[in-house]
Amino acid sequence: MVDFRKLPNLAALRAFEAAARHESFSRAAEEIHVTPGAISHQIRALEEELGLLLFTRNGKRIAITESGQRFAAAIRKSLGEIATATAALQEQNRQQRLVVSSPPSFASRWLAPRLWKFVDRHPGIEVVLQSSSHLNDLARDGIDVGLRFGVGNYPGLKSEKILEEFYYPVASPHYRQGRLPSSPQQLRDCVLLRMDGLQESWLPWFALAGLDLPDPAGGLVTEDSSLTLRAAADGAGVALTRHAIASQEIAAGELVRLFDIALLSDRAYYFVTVPDVAIKPQVQHFRTWLEEEIALFKAHSRWPGRVSN
Structure with a gap:
């Protein structure tokens, strides 16, 4: 020795x-x-x-x-x-570290509340969750998985659609002392909350509901869907929201979905990776777990009924 x-x-x-x-x-x-x-x-x-x-x-x-x-x-x-x-x-x-990037609203309202299940299943993998409103350069920033809300066109990257999204109006059950609109036509008399940008316009949903209304103007405009939902939950008005983003508040009774009319978005959530990174074991484990969670979400949430794109 x-x-x-x-x-x-x-x-x-x-x-x-x-x-x-x-x-x-x-x-x-x-x-x-x-x-x-x-x-x-x-x-x-x-x-x-x-x-x-x-x-x-x-x-x-x-x-x-x-x-x-x-x-x-x-x-x-x-x-x-x-x-x-x-x-x-x-x-x-x-190899035991997994860096995931996601839009802030999806990260905080859908992914983070479920992520503990993945950590419990794979205790040897350290998960780093980053939230950003901007499109990160996955290779440059060392990101293993990018969860993106878009049309799936990400040159040089491998992208897979994992979840479609739907838009519909929601409001606090206490909005206007509980006198919620019972038909889309009654939205004419409501405060309609909105986000900044054409992608979050009310017009496509108005068309699906048969309403001849202009896009709302004035009032509160936010740049983040979480802020819009918070304002709606506080009784400030009716928000046009995405199903995955609002499901937590709806399940908790903080928000109520109005009407049975949902608009299928032309955008969806995509699982995006650098091709060489996609073969990493922790990325594959995360992809499998995410598929299972999305299946559970669809099975247990009130999936939109009347839809159109």
């Missing part, structure tokens, strides 16, 4: 290997980020410990001895094995 207590100082061995490879204390010092004096001191101490010269010195010029060459080759091989083992361990740790 090797007595590791007799091993030379590791820092001195690293300094010696670098000096032997470069045949220069100065260049070894630059590589290790110490001073040339520190390299010289470490090698002197190593020579004293070994009882032999590793370099011959002629002023500032050095030359490695024959014994030094043999020792340097052995040290280089051992340090290489340590470096390889370290890289393998770091890669294994990276």
Whole structure:
């Protein structure tokens, strides 16, 4: 058995290997980020410990001895094995990490409340959930999975549709002291909340419901669907919302779905990955779990009835 207590100082061995490879204390010092004096001191101490010269010195010029060459080759091989083992361990740790990016509303209202199930099933995988309204560069930002709400056109990426989405109006059960509209026509007398942007326009839903109304103007306009839902739950008006986003508040009784008219969106949720990343075990585990959760969601939530696209 090797007595590791007799091993030379590791820092001195690293300094010696670098000096032997470069045949220069100065260049070894630059590589290790110490001073040339520190390299010289470490090698002197190593020579004293070994009882032999590793370099011959002629002023500032050095030359490695024959014994030094043999020792340097052995040290280089051992340090290489340590470096390889370290890289393998770091890669294994990276493989157990899963970075998921999602739009804020979907992350907070649908994914996060369910994510503990995945963590329980795969305790060895560290999940990092990022929420952003912007499209991340998955490869550049080190993101394994991007959950995106769009039309599925993501050049250079692998994308799979995982969940369609529907729009319908919701309101607090206490809106107007509980006198909620009983027909789409009564929306003419309601405060209609809206988000900024054409994608969240009321007009397509109005057309499906047979209403000849302009898109709402004035009043509260938000840039996030979570804020719109919060305003609706607080009784500020009627919001046009997405089914997956509002399901939590509807189940809790904070919001009530109005009418049985739902508009199938031309956008959907997509599971997006860099092609090389899609084969990672943790990505495949997450994809399988997500499919199961979506199936449960469809089975247990009130899936929209009368729909159109």
